[in-house]
Amino acid sequence: MPISEIHKRGLRDLLVSEQNTPVLIQLAKGTTKNVCNPKDPEEALRLLSTYIPDIYILLSKRAITKELLFTYLHSRQPEANTDFTKADLITKVIQYWEEDQESKRWLCRGQSAVVSTYKLNEEDYPIHAIAKKFGEWFFERFNSNSLSLVDLWTDAALHLTIMANDGINESECTTAAEVLSTLTSTKEQFGFHFNPNLTHAGIQGRMDSYGQVVVLCCGTLHTCDSCVGVFECAFGLLRDPYAHNNWKPKKVKCMLKSELKPPELHSLCLSETLQAALELPVPTDELG
Structure with missing residues (x-):
C-alpha cells in the first residue's frame, strides 16, 4: 500500500x-x-x-x-x-x-462553520494567500538588496534561464550562498527591477505530491523607466522549524526573457515555463 x-x-x-x-x-x-x-x-x-x-x-x-x-x-x-x-x-x-x-x-x-454562509472564491484559498504574501515579501527584499542567506534554506537550489537576442544562458547552483550570489549578480549586471504581477492572474500557489508549497509568479523586468522583458518564477517552499516555522524557499526556478514590446502585465496563463506546474493540485483548506 x-x-x-x-x-x-x-x-x-x-x-x-x-x-x-x-x-x-x-x-x-x-x-x-x-x-x-x-x-x-x-x-x-x-x-x-x-x-x-x-x-x-x-x-x-x-x-x-x-x-x-x-x-x-x-x-x-x-x-x-x-x-x-x-x-x-x-x-x-x-x-x-x-x-x-x-x-x-x-x-x-x-x-x-463560522463562515459557512460564505463561499470562498478560488483566489481566496489559503494557498494563494501564502503565495501572494511570499511574493510581496521576496521581491520587496530582492529589489531593495536586503535578501539574505537566512531567508533561504542552506541547501537551496536555483535553475536560472536568461533568454536574450544573442541566445539562451542557463545556470544552476545548489547552496544558499550561490543562489543569493547568482540572483543578485544577475540583477545588478542588467540593472533589473522585478515588478511582480501580484493579482491572482500573476501569482498563485500549488501543492506538489510531497506537500511542498509551490509559488508560481510572473511579472515584468524594468531598467530605469523602461520595461525590457518578463520573468517567470517557481519557488518551492518548506517551513523552517528553526525560524518560527516560516516558509522559506528551497528550490527556485527562474526564467528572464528580454522583449522589445513586453506586456503591461505578464500573466501565468501566458507563461512559457510554468504550464506544467499550473497543473499541480490547488488545496482549498488551511495548510498545516
Whole structure:
C-alpha cells in the first residue's frame, strides 16, 4: 500500500532537518543499493517512498534509530512516556502524525462553520494567500538588496534561464550562498527591477505530491523607466522549524526573457515555463 500524503509530510518533518538529513540521504542510498546517490532531501524522500511503500517497514530501518524517533517524538509531545521499545515509538510517531492531521482538519472545520454562509472564491484559498504574501515579501527584499542567506534554506537550489537576442544562458547552483550570489549578480549586471504581477492572474500557489508549497509568479523586468522583458518564477517552499516555522524557499526556478514590446502585465496563463506546474493540485483548506 503506497505511503499516504499524511505519512509523507510526517517523514519530511522527521527527516528533513540539519541533524537528520544525513540519515535520510544514507537511507535512500542504502535502499537503492547505492545505485542512486541523492544530494537533495526531496529526491531522497521520493526514492524512499518509491522503494519502501510501507511506512512501518521504512521506520523500522536500522538507520532510523530508537534515539532518533524518541528525540523527535519528545520534541513534539514533551509529556510522552520514555519507556518505549522502537516498535512502540514507531507506532506512537505514526499515531502523532495522524492525530495532528485530524486536529488540523477539525480546526479548519470549526473555522469554516463560522463562515459557512460564505463561499470562498478560488483566489481566496489559503494557498494563494501564502503565495501572494511570499511574493510581496521576496521581491520587496530582492529589489531593495536586503535578501539574505537566512531567508533561504542552506541547501537551496536555483535553475536560472536568461533568454536574450544573442541566445539562451542557463545556470544552476545548489547552496544558499550561490543562489543569493547568482540572483543578485544577475540583477545588478542588467540593472533589473522585478515588478511582480501580484493579482491572482500573476501569482498563485500549488501543492506538489510531497506537500511542498509551490509559488508560481510572473511579472515584468524594468531598467530605469523602461520595461525590457518578463520573468517567470517557481519557488518551492518548506517551513523552517528553526525560524518560527516560516516558509522559506528551497528550490527556485527562474526564467528572464528580454522583449522589445513586453506586456503591461505578464500573466501565468501566458507563461512559457510554468504550464506544467499550473497543473499541480490547488488545496482549498488551511495548510498545516
